[in-house]
Amino acid sequence: MNPVPTGERETQGPARLRVMDAAIRLFAESGFESTTVDEIAAAAGISRRTFFRQFHSKEDVVFADHRALLAQAAEFLEQARCDPGADPWESVCDAAELVFRRFEENRALSVRRYRVVNAVEALREREIVTVHSYERLFTDHLGAVAPSASPLVIVPFAAAVTAGHNYLLREMLRGNPEATLPRLRSELELIRTRMRGDAPRCDGAGDDRAPAARRVVVVVADQASADDEIADAVRSGLARAAAGSADAAVDSDTDVGT
Incomplete structure (x- = not known):
């Protein structure tokens, strides 16, 4: 080399x-x-x-810090990708927290940079492109490690995490005392809870099994049949359906009063 x-x-x-x-x-x-x-x-x-x-x-x-942070976030997600016990959705939230933490640690520089960017239109446009790079990173990570998840879940999730992070970051740079890392962590947890969709849980919580197929029982009854006779026939058909009877799942073949 x-x-x-x-x-x-x-x-x-x-x-x-x-x-x-x-x-x-x-x-x-x-x-x-x-x-x-x-x-x-x-x-x-x-x-x-x-x-x-x-x-x-x-x-x-002006955007040297973003380049460095984007590289750190990518490295963090790559390490998470190699961890079989990592929740990919949580990893994305953790990567967003990493970026926020770095800006918070260098608050004075971050505030000056924020003011410079806001004062120049070309820099504001460059900022939009840079922000999209984070969103793209999150989307690509989830697409790679959660292939069974729908893009209609992945894309909005990545966008929501990025937008939530950016909102609180701007508030922090404007001096809002409530815009803190714990607040960001709490908000991202809400996003993850509401939007994760069919994401697998690595901690075993939740039930990812597909819902059981509904069973239909058809009972043919004569008009003269008593109510208790009809009820007994329905209960009998349901019992056979629960036991896995194919006949009961489609048609109980039970005639009442015929």
Whole structure:
């Protein structure tokens, strides 16, 4: 394997996010359009060449955290996929919590970035595309690990988890004290309970068996038959149906008063 150039090593991982931090600070202070790549590189202590080796544009550096978080979420779901005891629907919720937690841990940077993105239309549009990447990740994971689940359950579930996460994340960045990780966990649990559909439960709870087929018993009775005679015939037919009699399941062949 070829060694990674020094400039690239310096801007990978946490160092890459430091470049983003420097850029966001400049964007917040001077405006996105007014800030140059040279100013970002100087503030981050890297060369212009190194900046473009790692980021295609100023827009790209704004979303460096999302790229890192998307990769972490994908890795988390891949590990869950290899765990036979993992509930895939719960794993998706856990991945959403992971993303929220990272933004919460870096709240100051996240707030600055949120304000920068909201101030620039092109960045707002890029944010929409980025959010869809999370939703696509969740959908693909569920489609792979829960193949028996209907797409009409998977797609709305992934969308609901993503939307719920994004709503509380925005509230947290706006300073809402109620927008916390425990609140997100509670809301995602409600979504999972309401929308999981035919998802298998790995903890053995619930009953995934198909409902038993209904049995029909037909009794042919003469008009002169007494009520108790008809009732006895019906009970007899139901008893045979419960015992698995094919004849009873279709027609009791019981004539009353004939």
